[in-house]
Amino acid sequence: MDADYLPFHDSPSKPEFKAPAGAVDAHCHVFGPADKFPYHPKRKYTPCDASKEQLFALRDYLGFARNVIVQASCHGTDNTALLDALNTAGERARGVAVVDPAITMDELKEMDDAGVRAVRFNFVKRLVDSTPKEVFLSVAEKIKKLDWHIVVYFEAPDLEDLIPFLKQLNTTIVVDHMG
Structure with a gap:
C-alpha cells in the first residue's frame, strides 16, 4: 500500500439513515487481495487490499441489497478480481469492466454471463496514461x-x-464518481 493511501475504516459506525428496501451501492471496488489478484505493474497507486468478503460485509452492514462493482484502475484490464466477486455475489451485484481493445466477443460474453453490464473509460490523468479516443470508440462498438x-x-x-x-x-453514458 502506498504510504499516502488511506486505508478503509475497519469499524465504521452504522448510519442513522436506513437505506430503502432494494437500495443499490452504485459504485464500489474490490482491491486484490494482491497475493491472489495482483495489481497492474504500471498502476499509478497501490491501495490496501479490500476483498470481496469485506465488500459484501460492508454492503450488508450498511443495509444495501446489491452492489455495482467497478474495475479499479490499479488492476488495469485484468478483471479477474471483479469477475470473482461477481461470480460470488450472483444476482446481488453487477459489474463495470475495463477492457483491452483486443478483447474478443467471446471474452465479453463471458463477462456478460458473470454480470458485467458496462465498460469504464478513464480519462483521469493522475490515474491512467492517455489512450487515443479511437481505441475507446472500437471498444464502444x-x-x-x-x-x-x-x-x-x-x-x-x-x-x-x-x-x-x-x-x-x-x-448510454454514466458519468463516474458523481460527475
Whole structure:
C-alpha cells in the first residue's frame, strides 16, 4: 500500500439513515487481495487490499441489497478480481469492466454471463496514461452488441474537451464518481 493511501475504516459506525428496501451501492471496488489478484505493474497507486468478503460485509452492514462493482484502475484490464466477486455475489451485484481493445466477443460474453453490464473509460490523468479516443470508440462498438453502457471517468476541467468524443459514443453514458 502506498504510504499516502488511506486505508478503509475497519469499524465504521452504522448510519442513522436506513437505506430503502432494494437500495443499490452504485459504485464500489474490490482491491486484490494482491497475493491472489495482483495489481497492474504500471498502476499509478497501490491501495490496501479490500476483498470481496469485506465488500459484501460492508454492503450488508450498511443495509444495501446489491452492489455495482467497478474495475479499479490499479488492476488495469485484468478483471479477474471483479469477475470473482461477481461470480460470488450472483444476482446481488453487477459489474463495470475495463477492457483491452483486443478483447474478443467471446471474452465479453463471458463477462456478460458473470454480470458485467458496462465498460469504464478513464480519462483521469493522475490515474491512467492517455489512450487515443479511437481505441475507446472500437471498444464502444463491441459492447453495443451486448447492450452495455459506458461509464466515463474524468475531472471537471477536462469535460469541455471530451464533449465531442462523448457525442460519438451513441449509447448510454454514466458519468463516474458523481460527475
